[in-house]
Amino acid sequence: MQPSRQRLLDALNHRQPDRVPIDFGGSAVTGVHVSCVAALREYYGLEQRPVKVHEPYQMLGLVEEDLRQAMGLDVTGVFPRKTMFGFANAEWKQWNFRGLPVLVSTEFRTVEEPNGDILIFPEGDTSARPSGRMPLGSAFFDTIVRQEPIEEERLDPEDNCEEFGPLTDEDLAHIRASVEEAQKPGCGILATFGGTAFGDIALVPAPFLKNPKGIRDIAEWYMSTACRQEYVHRIFERQCEEGLKNLARVHAAIGDTVDAVFLCGTDFGTQTSQFCSVRTLRNLWFPYYKAVNDWVHANTKWKCFKHSCGSVEKFLDSFIEAGFDVINPVQCSAAGMSRRR
Amino acid sequence: MPELQKLYDAVLNGDQKTAVAATQEALAAGVSPMELITNYMVPAMDKVGSLFECEEYFVPELLLSARAMKGSLELLRPLLAAAGAEPAGRVVIGTVKGDLHDIGKNLVASMLEGGGFEVVDLGADVAPEKFIEAVKARHANIVCLSALLTVTMPAMRTTIDALKTAGVRGQVRIMVGGAPVTEQFAAEIGADGYSDNASAAVGLARRLVRQG
Numbered sequence: 001m002q003p004s005r006q007r008l009l010d011a012l013n014h015r016q017p018d019r020v021p022i023d024f025g026g027s028a029v030t031g032v033h034v035s036c037v038a039a040l041r042e043y044y045g046l047e048q049r050p051v052k053v054h055e056p057y058q059m060l061g062l063v064e065e066d067l068r069q070a071m072g073l074d075v076t077g078v079f080p081r082k083t084m085f086g087f088a089n090a091e092w093k094q095w096n097f098r099g100l101p102v103l104v105s106t107e108f109r110t111v112e113e114p115n116g117d118i119l120i121f122p123e124g125d126t127s128a129r130p131s132g133r134m135p136l137g138s139a140f141f142d143t144i145v146r147q148e149p150i151e152e153e154r155l156d157p158e159d160n161c162e163e164f165g166p167l168t169d170e171d172l173a174h175i176r177a178s179v180e181e182a183q184k185p186g187c188g189i190l191a192t193f194g195g196t197a198f199g200d201i202a203l204v205p206a207p208f209l210k211n212p213k214g215i216r217d218i219a220e221w222y223m224s225t226a227c228r229q230e231y232v233h234r235i236f237e238r239q240c241e242e243g244l245k246n247l248a249r250v251h252a253a254i255g256d257t258v259d260a261v262f263l264c265g266t267d268f269g270t271q272t273s274q275f276c277s278v279r280t281l282r283n284l285w286f287p288y289y290k291a292v293n294d295w296v297h298a299n300t301k302w303k304c305f306k307h308s309c310g311s312v313e314k315f316l317d318s319f320i321e322a323g324f325d326v327i328n329p330v331q332c333s334a335a336g337m338s339r340r341r
Numbered sequence: 342m343p344e345l346q347k348l349y350d351a352v353l354n355g356d357q358k359t360a361v362a363a364t365q366e367a368l369a370a371g372v373s374p375m376e377l378i379t380n381y382m383v384p385a386m387d388k389v390g391s392l393f394e395c396e397e398y399f400v401p402e403l404l405l406s407a408r409a410m411k412g413s414l415e416l417l418r419p420l421l422a423a424a425g426a427e428p429a430g431r432v433v434i435g436t437v438k439g440d441l442h443d444i445g446k447n448l449v450a451s452m453l454e455g456g457g458f459e460v461v462d463l464g465a466d467v468a469p470e471k472f473i474e475a476v477k478a479r480h481a482n483i484v485c486l487s488a489l490l491t492v493t494m495p496a497m498r499t500t501i502d503a504l505k506t507a508g509v510r511g512q513v514r515i516m517v518g519g520a521p522v523t524e525q526f527a528a529e530i531g532a533d534g535y536s537d538n539a540s541a542a543v544g545l546a547r548r549l550v551r552q553g
């Protein structure tokens with residue numbers, strides 16, 4: 001039987017592994033809900049203890065080494081220092097998640113509304129407007145859109161770039177420490193550094209910012225990809241520039257110790273179709289994807305990982321041409337995406 | 342004489358500013374609101390729907406056209422109400438309880454409005470009692486339920502059951518839709534119709550109204 005990391009590397013390098021490598025929990029798009037992690041721990045007879053919610057937006061539970069081994073998983077994850085709500089998971093506190101005891105960051109601060117909905121605050125700052133809502137009966141947060149009225153003449157792409165700055169020394173130290181930890185079990189490593197997801201609709205409303213500016217409404221963003229393409233290009237250009245600088249800094253810090261990098265989770269598909277034409281994909285996204293993937297391939301041994309929900313069969317050739325090595329199309333019920341194809 | 346084709350083109354091209362200006366110009370010239378809707382806006386939205394179905398238009402273009410059409414409708418709605426014009430049908434629409442996703446629902450609502458329906462949009466995360474209240478108050482004959490998540494799909498069944506219990510199921514035809522919803526699921530929960538896109542939802546609503 002192959003060691004997990006070798007199995008992953010063989011698959012990534014188009015060599016036949018002994019079996020398909022498996023990842024549950026290695027990234028935000030291959031993650032497992034905290035309630036499922038708790039149930040899996042019980043199923044496998046592991047120590048019963050509150051599971052850590054490492055990503056509060058989707059309420060993803062940390063798949064720790066004992067569960068990874070019990071499930072026969074081949075991949076472990078490296079995550080950015082800050083969560084989708086803009087706070088770090090530096091220290092943990094217990095939280096009652098509708099009957100399930102879990103661990104959350106000490107900066108995970110919520111209020112419950114009279115109807116049972118739970119609101120969460122960016123950077124854990126309860127004096128800011130809440131940026132996420134978990135309705136009663138739901139199991140994770142949805143973004144609260146905080147869109148200021150748009151004055152067309154005053155739109156400035158810089159307003160949509162607040163989140164694309166240089167990684168701090170603290171961020172880099174976190175990545176270095178996380179990689180060291182992830183290397184211990186000897187499995188494959190999928191890393192997420194952030195900053196290279198171009199127009200990811202989960203990130204556009206910026207639930208991690210206290211006062212997001214620019215175009216933050218979801219429908220408005222989608223319309224902008226058709227009617228304000230120059231504006232979107234300016235954002236992507238700036239984001240790409242910052243993203244490449246950050247990747248260089250990360251590589252200088254950790255070298256080739258990780259196997260794949262989750263670069264972008266922008267969803268291009270609906271259940272039945274795409275969100276845009278192949279032509280728009282190639283005009284608006286392709287140059288930036290190619291720039292990032294080309295840099296990764298020229299300077300590292302990392303493989304480039306792309307997620308997209310929905311029906312994206314028509315985009316696969318472009319994704320490959322742009323340099324993506326791994327595609328994670330979770331919605332296999334969407335048109336043209338069945339596993340058999 | 343106003344250039345009415347401009348209204349058609351503006352809705353088709355998703356140009357809200359021009360759509361509103363063309364509507365104002367037409368109204369000032371004495372063109373009836375019903376003529377604008379029937380001869381220009383409905384055909385434009387029908388064309389938008391067919392472009393969407395043949396994948397020349399996508400969600401962003403649909404949203405732009407819907408916004409242009411809504412801009413015009415804002416001007417026409419009070420005039421239609423004052424004239425007592427009868428809509429193609431009265432629709433109550435919402436995303437079911439526990440689900441905050443509303444883009445698909447908003448598109449269906451806009452396409453139905455563009456198709457000549459009166460639409461009462463209850464928003465997202467709508468409890469069954471709100472649907473019942475709106476059906477009674479607005480004498481609706483169509484209810485549209487939307488869900489994006491597998492975990493909120495059961496709320497569609499709950500809502501239909503609540504409509505039955507409240508004694509209003511017989512007066513409405515129920516349409517369901519949303520990414521995880523299928524024709525089979527629609528049949529299982531007792532819905533009258535399912536559509537996998539906003540454009541086809543208009544045709545389905547028209548058929549259901551004709552069937553009575």
